[in-house]
Amino acid sequence: MSTVDSRGGAPLGPLHGIRVLELGSFIAGPFAGQLLADYGAEVIKIEPPQAGDPMRRWGITQDGESLWWPAIGRNKKSVTIDLRDERGQRLVRELAASCDVVLENFRPGTMARWGLDYETLRGDNPGIIMVHVSGFGQTGPNSSEAGFGSVAEAVGGIRYTTGSPGDRPARTGISLGDSLASLFAVIGTLAALTERSSSGAGQEVDVAIYEAVFALMESTLADYHAGGVLRRRSGSVLAGVAPSNVYPTADDAEVVIAANADSVFTRLAEAMGRPELARDERYATHQGRGARMAELDALISAWTATRKSGELIEQLREHGVPVGRINTAASILTDPHFAAREMILWRRNGNGTELPMNGVVPKFSRTPGEIDRTGPALGADTDAVLSAVADGERLARLRADGVL
Template identity: 80%
Template sequence: MGPLSGVRVLELGSFIAGPFAGQLLADYGAEVIKIEPPRTGDPMRRWGITKDGESLWWPAIARNKKSVTVDLRGERGQRLVRDLVSNCDVVLENFRPGTMARWGLSYESLRAVNPGVVVVHVSGFGQTGPSAGHAGFGSVAEAVGGIRYTTGSPDDTPARSGISLGDSLAALFAVIGTLAALAERGRGGEGQEVDVAIYEAVFALMESMLADFHVGGVMRTRSGSVLPGVAPSNVYPTADDAEVVIAANADSVFTRLVEAMGRPELAADPRYATHQARGEAMAELDGLIADWTSTRKSGDLVGLLQEHGVPVGMINTAATILHDAHFAARDMILWRRNGNGTELPMNGIVPKFSRTPGEIDRTGPRLGADTDTVLTTLAGVDDAELATLRADGVI
């Protein structure tokens, strides 16, 4: 009974950007019906690290969803989807622009059967503009949107994060757009289109990059583990070969840090007394702090700095997160069994709701697990037609 209980979403598409948005909506209680190609399904079923032939990501990215197999490339399958749309609040798709229209599933055709439907498009470059028709995976959108140029070491080529950042950002904006459109529909009763471009989702995070260059004459670029002029805020070593991030660039926080270090005089030292001075002396200051942190074990160091009110955190890995008491206390590691019976941990639900918390009722379903039920209850298909559709490969 999450906050989106009663909202029905038809998810079309594959891989990450669209399906991750569908996962989040399902986390919040929406009924998410995932349409997959018969026989093959979403490639995410076999993507990444696998066990017993199933992706270890699939149980999470498809959790709480219903799987319905429909061949979208044929007229009969397209008619089934239009029939389903008449009973849905949201259609979420991440095909290349123009694909839905070629299949007779344009916004206009869907609106004709359901004027209140919200159609959410997720694509590399958006539904309009000179690049709209180009293929665009999240990695390319990260480059175009500007984040790759600012990621990594200044002495190396642009780096990427070890996750599908662009796709995930687009999914977040898709959820935001969906919720905003549903809120507006609640006032007027009419749906609309929501156009999410992955490169724009990336670009939205780029802060004052354009103004810094155009007005300030500064090209923001790769700076490794620091931000130029912001110190101390870096990664520091510990005596037990771990690493911690300490962020003490504000005057008051820096004072608390040097008190924890047993060097309170540094707060009044002209070389470090102001934000600007610390930025100019970044390398020297980071050296002083690293010399100190490297003499202490990570747990003791984190505890000491927390006692002094200094923002600090471990550089966590999967191994350390699995044993982190705070993650566990906030239900951020959820243990569930996949379709093969393997118990596995998955990321918890974000954010937390005080009255209508989300829940994981099921992990990613087997292909077509809900085809018959959904098509009979929402598209008016009887048993005889189901048999014919299955025999003809439509479902």
């Protein structure tokens, strides 16, 4: 049977009962906190008084609030504490004593200067798991360097392979490095929690953003070292793999068709009304199609350009050819598959505006994730959370002194 809570019998997420203390700002740490909260963990986000996490004002804003904040801050509790004040550091240490996980993305050495390093915290809580997210990791000659996601994408190798031949290395359009680091932080957290269930002991999890990027670089090292091939920017295609490209449609949309396998190419040729293409010795093999990528793409583009995207996609799917529209935010908002999978969640932000945000990934059959609240107002939970470690008089003094 699924575990339910007292809020109308709603199923609890798979991490219900896990308490996470989130320290840090921007994306690399807080996105990991968002995911853990999506899965039901209690995430207590520590923010600087007055200013809060810069993500509250990051990117496109409405009435002074970031349109990103309601999502990246969702399900979290906001507690304001000045981490640069010794009294604030003492409060955080007291909170950590009752937490399962401390998640931080400050520059290495910062937590130690504040007396909040792993060795100190585990003295109070031997089962504590401390998850570090930084540009270059907690050790090594570059560990003390500032490391934003964009820099880590360059160092990890993905920038060199992104873009079109002859152009400068391109950005993917999102904060890819930070998000990848967050995913590995969540994976590491879950692995450490699993191990703790048998050993009873916590540990440190060290996530470097450049390593999170590098982990996705496939066989590029072996390709170069043993094969003499340096993977380079190839634009919308992968060298030697065809047809697998972006193709135009009659309604000015674009679709990706991936028909590089022999059997799939045969089905594409049939859908095009050109079954002879699959028998043509120039295109009958993977190697032949790869060598004649440009002429093959020209043939396919001439065909796709005569059809509207919806009609084209339906026709190719009927023939078992992998195809997908190149979506934008506008088309995703009206996509019935996204809606059916609950991947677009409509929630009201702090200003009362209903906004769409990304749904929970992955889907759990018995303990689904849920979004109970959007990103909270700064300090909305300070008194409720800190009352467990400090009485009202102490909190009043700290607030008067600007520590809260």
